[in-house]
Amino acid sequence: MNSSLRLVTLLLTVVSLASTTPLLSEGVASHIIVKDVAITGGGASGSYAAIRLKEDLNKTIILIKKSNHLKDYGPTKAFFARINVSVGTPGRTSLVPQNTTSKKLLVAIEPTATNMASFALDTTEKSVFDNFQHSTVHAGIVSHPSLPVGGSLVNTPAAAAPNNTLELPKPNLNARLDYLGPGPWRVLLVGSETFGTDAAQALVRENLQSLVTAGTMPTSGTTRGTESLEIKTRANHGAMHMRVPAAELRDGFV
Known part of the structure; x- marks a missing residue:
């Protein structure tokens, strides 16, 4: 990609909410991606946050989602017109597990029990989300x-x-x-x-x-x-x- 906005498939769902926010797999990773902010979720909220953080606040970001494409909301398309994001041709590209470390984690997904299962929540944190x-x-x-x-x-x-x-x-x-x-x-x-x-x-x-x-x-x-x-x-x-x-x-x- 020509942009630091990287769309990464979440290959394994072992995620930790430690202060340094290590994300993705426990398996072998070719290298560690280091960014200011890691965003989970590529819907309207996650895509909007990605563009605002990168283009307007000059932060390095990584956008992580479980599917291989962003949701095609109208506002999202308008924001992507501001940057040069390469579009790949569908094919048999090999996917390699990656690890990423970021200073901040922005959760742009609904905090359901299923969605939060990937995060290493402690008992207190889990008791909060269980009320939703x-x-x-x-x-x-x-x-x-x-x-x-x-x-x-x-x-x-x-x-x-x-x-x-x-x-x-x-x-x-x-x-x-x-x-x-x-x-x-x-x-x-x-x-x-x-x-x-x-x-x-x-x-x-x-x-x-x-x-x-x-x-x-x-x-x-x-x-x-x-x-x-x-x-x-x-x-x-x-x-x-x-x-x-x-x-x-x-x-x-x-």
């Missing part, structure tokens, strides 16, 4: 001839009218459908920690059927219900909306 709860978010692109053109459908409970903004729909729920142009709609679904892909796709179809049956959404020609719903693509965004119950906050969980 999270939602599971799914996103997708769908199309259906009955969906109205040029707008959005937002899931808002009747009790929220006229101005009860704290009244929210209960998960699992289809949060919204947003028109993206001729044909495709973006769908966002929010559910419990165990809300899986099959359940998310079934919920989209169930909600669409309810709208058609109630007459809220018109039929299109001979199309009724969900038989013409096309799920073009979908993604499980995993854990989001990390939070701690109010009782834990009142008791001072940290």
